[in-house]
Amino acid sequence: MKLTIHTLLLLSLLLSSALTHASVPSDTDAYISALAHLLEQKTIGDAELVHMLEAAEDGKVANPICPVRAETSVEHFVANNALEELLQGEIDVSRVAAWAKENIKEQDRIRKKRKETQEATKELWKDIASVLSAGDRHSCAVTIDGTVRCWGGENGLGQSNAPHSVFQSVSAGYDHTCGVRDDGTVECWGYNADGQVSAPSGVFESVSAGNHRTCGVRLGGTVECWGNFANPGKAFAPSGVFRSVSAGGVHMCGVKVNGTVECWGDNSFDQSTVPASALQYVVSVSAGGYHNCFLKNDNTVECWGDNYFGQTNAQSGAFRSVSTGSNHSCGVKSDGTVECWGDNSFGQSTVPRGIFRSVSAGEYYTCGVRMDGTVQCWGDDTDGQSSPPKDLIV
Numbered sequence: 001m002k003l004t005i006h007t008l009l010l011l012s013l014l015l016s017s018a019l020t021h022a023s024v025p026s027d028t029d030a031y032i033s034a035l036a037h038l039l040e041q042k043t044i045g046d047a048e049l050v051h052m053l054e055a056a057e058d059g060k061v062a063n064p065i066c067p068v069r070a071e072t073s074v075e076h077f078v079a080n081n082a083l084e085e086l087l088q089g090e091i092d093v094s095r096v097a098a099w100a101k102e103n104i105k106e107q108d109r110i111r112k113k114r115k116e117t118q119e120a121t122k123e124l125w126k127d128i129a130s131v132l133s134a135g136d137r138h139s140c141a142v143t144i145d146g147t148v149r150c151w152g153g154e155n156g157l158g159q160s161n162a163p164h165s166v167f168q169s170v171s172a173g174y175d176h177t178c179g180v181r182d183d184g185t186v187e188c189w190g191y192n193a194d195g196q197v198s199a200p201s202g203v204f205e206s207v208s209a210g211n212h213r214t215c216g217v218r219l220g221g222t223v224e225c226w227g228n229f230a231n232p233g234k235a236f237a238p239s240g241v242f243r244s245v246s247a248g249g250v251h252m253c254g255v256k257v258n259g260t261v262e263c264w265g266d267n268s269f270d271q272s273t274v275p276a277s278a279l280q281y282v283v284s285v286s287a288g289g290y291h292n293c294f295l296k297n298d299n300t301v302e303c304w305g306d307n308y309f310g311q312t313n314a315q316s317g318a319f320r321s322v323s324t325g326s327n328h329s330c331g332v333k334s335d336g337t338v339e340c341w342g343d344n345s346f347g348q349s350t351v352p353r354g355i356f357r358s359v360s361a362g363e364y365y366t367c368g369v370r371m372d373g374t375v376q377c378w379g380d381d382t383d384g385q386s387s388p389p390k391d392l393i394v
Contacts, residue, residue: 130180130206131394132369134325134362135159135172137383140179141375141394142167148179149392152385159190172362173209173247178216180207186216196227210247210287215254217245223254238262248287249326261285261294271305278302288324288361293331295322301331311342325361330368332359338368348379369394 132141138153138160148170150160157175165187170179176190176197184203192198194212207216213227221241237245237252240262245254251265251272259281263272269290278285278294285294291305291312301322303312309327318334328342328349336355344350346364354376356368365379365386373393377386 130169130171132358132360132367132375133170133172133177133209134323134360134365134367134377134385135177135209136174136211136326136363137380137385138172138175138177139360139362139367139377139385139388140170140172140177141369141388141392142170142179144373144393146182148177149389150177151388152383154383157191161189163187163189169206171207171209171214171247173214174211176209176214178207178209178214180204180216184219188214194228198226200224200226206244208245208247208252210252211249213247213252215245215247215252217242217254221257225252236264238264244284246285246287246292248292248324249289251287251290253285253287253292255282255285255294259283259297263287263292266290269306273304275302275304278304284321286322286324286329288329289326291324291329293322293324293329295319295331299334303329309343313341315339315341321358323359323361325366326363328361328366330359330361330366332356332368336371340366346380350378352376352378 130142133139135153138150138155140148140150140160140162142148146166147164148162148167150162150172153159153175155161159172159175159177162177166182167179168182170177173196176188176192178186178188178199180186184205185201186199186204186207188197188199188209190197196209196212196214199214203219204216205219207214213225215223215225215237217223221243223237223242223245225237241257242254243257245252248271251263251267253261253263255261261274261278261282263274265272267273271290271292277296281297283295283297285292288311289306291303291307293301293303293312293314295301299318299320300316301314301319303314305312307313311324311327311329314329315331319331320334322329322331325348328340328344330338330340330349330351332338338351338356338359340349340351340361342349343364348361348364348366355371357371359366359368362385363380365377365381367375367377367386367388369375375388375392375394377388379386381387
């Protein structure tokens with residue numbers, strides 16, 4: 001086993017400090033090696049290790065398997081009283097080794113299960129959330145044959161003039177639209193004064209159109225943004241590997257491969273200041289006008305940012321997905337019904353009855369995909385954004 005100098009020094013100092021009253025036998029190195037293995041395998045971190053050694057005198061240890069349990073009796077571990085024996089100078093190396101082995105085995109199982117869950121939710125989110133997109137005043141959807149159809153917005157800037165191609169997904173922004181083609185390349189159309197339609201070449205996994213800017217996740221997980229660069233930080237993407245990205249009004253958010261959320265851009269309502277609850281495993285995040293909502297691993301929804309209209313007062317219960325508009329938010333619950341909260345000045349948060357596969361919140365309106373593939377919209381229809389084609393099936 002390869003140990004870093006940092007690890008060895010940390011373990012040596014901690015053990016020498018914790019065992020000043022004990023008669024330390026020569027095979028203490030075996031215990032150091034066992035704990036070092038846990039540390040190197042990232043089963044426990046430095047802070048957890050310190051807590052384990054300090055708490056051992058009281059017969060309790062920090063649980064390296066399930067961090068949500070602050071402390072667990074030593075008897076719950078394979079090693080049983082191994083730490084107490086260590087403090088008494090009576091080390092059973094075989095039991096300590098077994099403890100380390102079982103902890104590592106359990107952690108590997110948890111990591112494998114989490115990875116499987118991450119991959120499954122990633123594909124599920126891609127499938128149900130990218131076929132319909134409600135923008136500022138126009139909407140677009142990917143039909144069952146892969147073509148894109150758009151409606152609303154008066155189409156004065158060409159944002160509803162979808163090209164004749166086969167698409168995997170589509171995203172409607174303020175006055176432009178982007179989609180990921182079947183070959184993974186991105187194509188955009190509509191207003192291009194800020195370069196938001198000038199998509200870079202290469203293969204992308206997903207794309208999100210915002211207000212005069214666009215961001216996409218490249219194959220491999222890096223994020224690239226283009227469009228309005230007038231305000232520093234509003235279009236540039238952070239480094240790291242991402243699963244998804246969402247472009248809001250003047251800010252962007254993304255979910256990294258480790259399940260944490262990162263946001264950048266305008267922060268006038270703290271919408272780019274990620275709360276601690278979003279720095280653990282998150283399924284998806286949606287950036288709205290000046291607020292965000294995210295779907296947690298336990299299927300509950302949490303929001304933050306501007307709350308003038310109550311758009312961050314997420315409803316309780318289990319959700320399948322969540323979408324944010326300008327001043328309202330909506331989500332599909334586990335039973336297929338849709339709930340919305342926030343601004344309802346145009347009826348955009350008054351949800352029709354029935355079961356939905358997905359939902360997308362726009363500026364002052366909302367659209368959802370029914371179980372039979374038909375699209376229904378509600379709210380502001382000034383520019384026809386809530387009137388999808390009657391023959392549309394997605």
